[in-house]
Amino acid sequence: MHSDTTTAKGPSTARGAVAIITNRRGEVLMHLRDDLPDIAWPAHWSLLGGGTDPGETQAEAIVRELDEEAGLTARDLTELFxxxxxDGSGQLITFFAATWDGDEKSLPLAEGVKLQFFAPEHLPVLTIPPFIRDGITRCLAARPA
Structure with missing residues (x-):
């Protein structure tokens, strides 16, 4: 993740993007972050994504981050909110939704500990940053039944 910082003292003007990637079974791809003291949300399950580079849009950032972090090209990338x-970096994060039906264990993970698909009913037991949990809940609630 680019522009990863520790806990912010106030609102940041920095921007970032994350992707809620689901497969055909409705599972959500989660990313276990490294346990490093100089990053936001160490050792938490999160979503793939990161900060925007100078002059880069959030849509460009998420495409780049998915490729850099996991060699992933997701289908139907849609901006959500x-x-x-x-409580972390202070960044304003744009959430995107996408689909991908591959084997997460085959992805060349460049950052973090692991990637794993989880059924929505298993997400409550994971340690997830509050803003990520809220974004996932909001996205899944808006999906057709």
Missing amino acids: EVRDE
Whole structure:
């Protein structure tokens, strides 16, 4: 993740993007972050994504981050909404939704500990940053039944 910082002291003007990637079974691809003290949300399950580079849009950032972090090209990438990471980096994060039906264990993970698909009913037991949990809940609630 680019522009990864520790807990913010106030609102940041920095921007970022994450992707809620689901497969045909409705599972959500989660990313276990490294346990490093100099990153936001160490050792938490999160979504793939990161900060925008100078002059880059959030849509460009998420495409780049998915490729850099996991060699992943997701289908049907759709912008959803923005949420500020109030308790972490302070960044304003744009959430995207996408689909991908591959084997997550085959992805060349460049950052973090692991990638794993989880059924929505298993997400409550994971340690997930509050803004990520809220974004996933909001996205899944809006899906057709």
